[in-house]
Amino acid sequence: MDGALIVVHRPRGTGGRRVTVRGQIIGLAHNDRDLVEFLRQSGLDETTAEDMVAGDSAMIEWRGGRPHQYEAA
Template sequence: MEDPSAPFVTVYRVGPRGGRRVTVRVRGVDHILGVAYQDRDVTEFLRAAGLEDPEQLLDDPQRVDWRGQPHQWPT
C-alpha cells in the first residue's frame, strides 16, 4: 500500500507561456512549487521542497505524474 504521507509530484501540461506548473502533495495537501521550463527547474523545486534524489524521482511513475509527455519542453 502506498504511503499517504509520501510526496506525490504533478508536472502539468505546457501552459501558454511555455512553462509547466509543478505541485507536490504532502499529507493530502497540494503545494505549488513553481513553473518549470526544463527538467532542471523541476529537480531544483523538489530539492528545495526537501525531497531526496530529485533527479531519480522524475522517472518514477509512482511518485511523479507527468500530464502530457514526460520531459517535453518547448524549444
C-alpha cells in the same frame, strides 16, 4: 494516478509546466533541471530528486503532455 505526490501539469501556452507537491504549487519548470531544483527545495536531496526525474518515478505524474516536454504543443 490519483493523488500523486508530485504533479507536473500540462505545458502552458507560453512554455513551462506548473509543478505541485501535495497539492501546493511550488513553481513553473521550464526543463528537468528546474524540476529537480523544485524537488530539492521541497526537501529531497539532489541525488534523489535527479534520480526521480531521470528515472520517471511513479511518484511523479505528468499531466497533459509527454514527460520531459516543457514547450506548448
